[in-house]
Amino acid sequence: GEDVEQSLFLSVREGDSSVINCTYTDSSSTYLYWYKQEPGAGLQLLTYIFSNMDMKQDQRLTVLLNKKDKHLSLRIADTQTGDSAIYFCAERRTGFQKLVFGTGTRLLVSP
Amino acid sequence: EAGVTQFPSHSVIEKGQTVTLRCDPISGHDNLYWYRRVMGKEIKFLLHFVKESKQDESGMPNNRFLAERTGGTYSTLKVQPAELEDSGVYFCASSQAGLANVLTFGAGSRLTVL
Numbered sequence: 601g602e603d604v605e606q607s608l609f610l611s612v613r614e615g616d617s618s619v620i621n622c623t624y625t626d627s628s629s630t631y632l633y634w635y636k637q638e639p640g641a642g643l644q645l646l647t648y649i650f651s652n653m654d655m656k657q658d659q660r661l662t663v664l665l666n667k668k669d670k671h672l673s674l675r676i677a678d679t680q681t682g683d684s685a686i687y688f689c690a691e692r693r694t695g696f697q698k699l700v701f702g703t704g705t706r707l708l709v710s711p
Numbered sequence: 712e713a714g715v716t717q718f719p720s721h722s723v724i725e726k727g728q729t730v731t732l733r734c735d736p737i738s739g740h741d742n743l744y745w746y747r748r749v750m751g752k753e754i755k756f757l758l759h760f761v762k763e764s765k766q767d768e769s770g771m772p773n774n775r776f777l778a779e780r781t782g783g784t785y786s787t788l789k790v791q792p793a794e795l796e797d798s799g800v801y802f803c804a805s806s807q808a809g810l811a812n813v814l815t816f817g818a819g820s821r822l823t824v825l
Contacts, residue, residue: 697767
C-alpha cells in the first residue's frame with residue numbers, strides 16, 4: 601500500500617532530545633527523507649538516507665533506519681524553540697521518481 | 712539562486728469557478744512535481760514533469776485538473792470547475808536530473824473553495 605505513517609504530535613521541552621518516528625510499507629524504498637515545514641513556509645529538506653545505510657548524522661540531527669522493520673526515525677538533539685514545526689518523512693521507491701509522504705508530526709518545543 | 716516560486720500564495724474561490732496555480736521551478740531543473748495537502752492529511756503526489764513531458768500523472772484526482780508545462784519552464788495547474796474537496800495547499804517542487812532526487816519545494820498555494 602501507499603501508507604507512510606507518523607504520529608501526529610510530539611511535545612518536548614527546550615534542551616531535551618526529540619525523536620520523531622515513521623513507518624513505511626515498501627521494502628523497495630531506495631531513499632528516505634525528512635522534511636520540515638515551518639508556519640507559512642514550504643517544505644525544507646533536512647536530511648535523507650540511502651536505504652543501504654543504518655544511520656546518518658548531521659550536526660544535531662541523527663537518522664536511524666531499520667530496514668527489517670521498515671522504521672525510520674529522526675532524533676533532534678538539544679531541541680530549540682525554533683525547531684517547532686511539522687516534520688514529514690517520505691520514501692522514494694525503486695523505479696519511481698515521486699516521493700510518498702507521511703501525514704507529518706507536529707513538534708512543539710516549550711521553553 | 713532563486714528557489715521554487717509559486718503564485719498565488721492564497722486563492723479563495725466559489726465552487727464551480729476556475730483557478731490556475733503557477734509554479735516557477737529552479738532554473739535548470741528538468742523535474743517538476745505537483746503535490747497537494749488536504750487539511751491535516753498526508754502530502755499526496757499529483758504529477759511529475761520531465762521538461763515539458765508528463766512522466767507520471769497517476770496522482771491527478773480527476774479530469775477537472777489540468778497541468779501544463781510549456782517549453783519545459785514554468786508550470787500551471789488549473790482546476791475547473793473547482794469543488795469543495797479541492798481545498799488544500801498545492802505544493803510545487805523541482806529537482807535536477809540524476810541526483811538522489813532531492814526535491815526543492817515552493818511555499819505552496821493555499822486554495823480555499825467556498
